Amino acid sequence: MEKFVLGIDIGGTNSKVGLIDESGSIAFREIFPTKSEESFDIYLPRLKEIVDKLLTITGKVPIGIGVGAPNANFLTGMVHEPPNLSWGSVDLKKRFEELFKLPTFVDNDANLAAVSELLWGCASGVKHLLVVTLGTGVxxxxxxxxxxxxxxxxxxxxxxxxxxxxxxxxxxxxxxGHLEAYASATGMKLTIKEILGSDVDLALLGTALKSGDKDALKIFGESAxxxxxxxxxxxxxxxxxxxxLTGGVMNAGPIFLEMIRAEFEKMIFRSFRGKIKVEISSLPKEDGAILGAASIVFHNGIK
Amino acid sequence: MEKFVLGIDIGGTNSKVGLIDESGSIAFREIFPTKSEESFDIYLPRLKEIVDKLLTITGKVPIGIGVGAPNANFLTGMVHEPPNLSWGSVDLKKRFEELFKLPTFVDNDANLAAVSELLWGCASGVKHLLVVTLGTGVxxxxxxxxxxxxxxxxxxxxxxxxxxxxxxxxxxxxxxGHLEAYASATGMKLTIKEILGSDVDLALLGTALKSGDKDALKIFGESAxxxxxxxxxxxxxxxxxxxxLTGGVMNAGPIFLEMIRAEFEKMIFRSFRGKIKVEISSLPKEDGAILGAASIVFHNGIK
Incomplete structure (x- = not known):
């Protein structure tokens, strides 16, 4: 019998819930507003309602829950004063397990992305892996x-x-001077302003890069x-x-990847040269967060 | 019955052999020239002779051998073209096990230092540890x-x-621009030349630091x-x-350590502040390398 887990991604603006099987296929998904001004005690029943609806529609019984949330700590199960949410500190794992009666794991989105790459992405079988998410932050x-x-x-x-x-x-x-201040989408917007002297949409520049646009080459070259x-x-x-590499910034595609690879090889410790693959994630970006959340349940051996 | 292992440190100038028990006590040690111009096939019988003598004198039978060597690879057991030695690439683990009929482990000195800190140093019981050796290199x-x-x-x-x-x-x-180019003894000698305009002995400056010498404060402050x-x-x-922190540079002592701690706390990711201890190794420096070599045998469960 196929096994399903609930993957839940809690963002500052929206929350996403998905029902995901062991192969990483998404049986069902739902998005709803997180409402950052609400307390966790008001959020949790709202989430419960959506989960119940989802389970009724699909008729599935999940074996566990994986949750991705800002500042979530896998070891303690806690979320510590997540930025953009009015939750304070919450024992997320405990509260979920009490309410849903299912084993629950929590972690931050970058750690979750790494596990989903192992399970369902391009890092299958890899034992030592570095996954970098390039979005609003790094x-x-x-x-x-x-x-x-x-x-x-x-x-x-x-x-x-x-x-x-x-x-x-x-x-x-x-x-x-941190990497995030330069290589995140936020950082790249500053680079655009500095180099081009005006605001140009990052996604547009990413498309322009594919046709060899000079400005795009300069901006992405700097970021690489x-x-x-x-x-x-x-x-x-x-x-x-x-x-x-994953996240919105990587939509710029293979030309950007080649630039990054070249700089990486130049800067890496010499004896490591030519030994480390650098790739773009092959997982679907729009569902990356719930796939990540779901993946830790399987990764932690819940069957 | 007490168990002993052979700890062997192979340096570019000298080799050191010691017989070490499970508590990290050194029963016997011997130093002899490595002779960097010799091939490994000439070196190995010379080493064997010294080991045999040491075992005859002490009457001990070791349970395993730990070897520290430049460019030694724990996973493959190989030494790959060690700088300062004319060995080419050698399967150190295999050659030692053939000759001595004892389980042998090899690694580089920084990894070995980390294991000995776990077993016998100030990191007993620590599960996540970073050990940094500050000598000729970092x-x-x-x-x-x-x-x-x-x-x-x-x-x-x-x-x-x-x-x-x-x-x-x-x-x-x-x-x-690497850390080693600034924080190693070699790097600090360049800093001395740059700041003081002349060569001043690093060990002397370390002693001067203890009495608050202005130049010493400047040099070690820069390094910190x-x-x-x-x-x-x-x-x-x-x-x-x-x-x-370990290695000759740390002879400068507690004032230098306080400077490093202050800079570390300033630069660390903010949520990690105040959570990570920074210490100077308490293990004897002159025997650190053979203790390190011996420690991997015990650490790998050879009993």
Whole structure:
């Protein structure tokens, strides 16, 4: 019999719920507003209603729940004062398990993305993996010997917050010169403004890159330089078999990937050269978050 | 009955052999010249003679051999063209096991230092650890969930070769601006020359630091800035419980440690602040290498 899990992605604006089988196929999905001003005690019954509806429609019984949320800690099961939500700190794992009577796992989206790449993406069979999500921010999910690197207290893998430009741009975290301040969509918008002197839509520039547009080459070239440098620092420490890039910024496609690969090879520790694959995620972007959330349930051996 | 292992450290100038028990006590040690111009086939019988003598004198029978060597790869058991030795590539593990009829493990000195800190140093019970060796070069040994991070192909943890100064000093590895080019003894000698305009002995400056000498404060302050930055990048990725610093440069002592701690806390990802201990190794420096070599035998469960 096919097994299903609930994958739940809680974002600052919307929440997504999906019912996903062991092959990573999505049987059903639903999106609803998170309502960031509401408390968790009001959010949870709203979510329950949607889950119940989804299970009634599909007639499936899930074996577990995976939840992706900002600042979620896999080790403690807690969400600590998520930015953009008025929740304070919540024991997400405990509250979900009490309400749904199902084993529940929580983690942040970059760690979840890394697990879904192992299970259903281009990193099948890879034991040492670095996954970098390039969206509003830059997140990193690290797989060591087949397991997510959580570090001593959970929440390891903040590669978006290593300094790549001394005394550089302010970063959303309060630091300066971090990879995220340059290679995220937010950072690239600043680069566009700096180089072109005006606001040009990033997605449009990504399309222009495919036809060899000069400005696009300049902007993405600049971003590839920073990204190649940051990835090289991470890979010089971790020596993974593969680096997988995901998130909206990667819509720019293969030309951008080639630029990143070239900078990465230039900056990586010399004995590691030519040994680490750098790829774009093959998973569907719009469902990446619920796939990620669902993947940790299977990855943690719930059958 | 007490169990002993042979700890062997192969350096470019000297080799050291020690007989070490499970508590990390050294029953016997011997130093002899490596003779870097000799081939491995000439070196090995010379080593055998010294080991045989040592075992005859002590009357002990070791249960295994741990070997530290430049470019040694734990996963393959090989040494790949070690710099400063005319060995080419050698299957060290195989050759040792054939000759000595004892289970043999090989690794590089930074990884070995990390294991000995777990077993006998200040990191007892720590599951996520970063050990940084500050000598001629900068090496990093990383412990994840109690195991040495080897990465996909062995030899992970080259944190000395992440860029901390864009377009900075040439590094011995062929790169530029790397942590090693600033925070190693070699790098600090360049800093001394740059700041003081002349060669001043690093060990002397370390002693001067203890009495608050202005030049020493300047030199070590500069080094602490680079080191704090590099350690913060590594810890932002790995989120270890503890960072242990070892090697000759750390002879400068507690004032230098406080400078490093301050820079580290300034540069680390903000949510990690105040959570990661930074310490100086408490293991005896002169025997660190053979202790490290011996520790992997016990760590790998040979009893």
């Amino acid at each position: 997140g990193t999910g690290i797989i060591i010997d087949g397991n997510v690197l959580q570090g001593a207290f959970g929440g390891a893998g903040e590669g978006g917050h290593i300094e790549i430009v001394p005394n550089g741009r302010a970063c959303g975290c309060g630091g300066a 330089k920073y990204l190649g440098k940051g990835l090289a620092s991470m890979a010089t420490i971790l020596f993974p078999e593969m680096v997988v | 090496g990093t040994g990383i412990i994840i969930d109690g195991n040495v991070l080897q990465g996909a192909f062995g030899g992970a943890g080259e944190g000395g070769h992440i860029e901390i100064v864009p377009n900075g000093r040439a590094c011995g590895c062929g790169g530029a 800035k680079y080191l704090g930055k590099g350690l913060a990048s590594m810890a932002t990725i790995l989120f270890p419980e503890m960072v242990v």
